């Protein structure tokens with residue numbers, strides 16, 4: 001079982017993932033959280049390249065291929081093994097982020113991105129069973145990020161129009177794949193969002 005969390009920075013992914021891992025523990029389920037880009041040695045190195053503010057000259061195409069490289073390694077090194085050991089794999093970002101950020105955000109070819117994601121996920125074998133898209137307006141995300149008080153990285157320092165395109169991309173993805181991708185109204189309190197999330201997981205017999 002693979003569960004991924006998607007949405008722009010500040011939408012509440014880490015918050016909901018923490019609530020979910022606690023809940024799964026209470027149900028005595030084995031769960032592991034992997035973040036993207038990253039989640040293993042090689043992918044964490046790629047993450048450093050991607051998020052480093054010094055790499056402002058990075059081409060969108062390079063960025064795309066680095067995300068795909070990171071995912072390719074994560075799928076084969078970690079996700080595959082964890083699933084074999086019957087873990088529930090929780091992903092903090094995954095393939096949909098590439099479609100939303102590099103496709104809708106940067107304007108790269110969606111067809112090519114689809115093929116690269118297909119390749120990275122071993123011909124779609126390791127695509128998530130369920131994806132929670134936490135949707136909030138860009139302004140709300142910005143103010144939440146400010147209150148988090150962490151340094152802004154290269155990806156986060158893009159302008160508002162970019163994040164509007166990315167958000168819109170996630171909305172289109174959720175409309176294209178309604179049986180996998182659940183669009184959550186993440187402007188609500190974290191408790192309310194989590195209640196809805198649990199309902200969906202219960203309806204699928206995951207908790």
Ligand SMILES: Nc1ncnc2c1ncn2[C@@H]1O[C@H](COP(=O)(O)OP(=O)(O)O)[C@@H](O)[C@H]1O
Nearest residue numbers: 009010011012013014015144147148188189190
């Ligand atoms: N539903 C919510 N309502 C208000 N604030 C929230 C909510 N969910 C998360 N936050 C706060 O917003 C900030 C960003 O949340 P976080 O979970 O780190 O988002 P992400 O991992 O998607 O970037 C954090 O300070 C967090 O405590």
Ligand SMILES: [Mg+2]
Nearest residue numbers: 013014015092
């Ligand atoms: Mg986070």
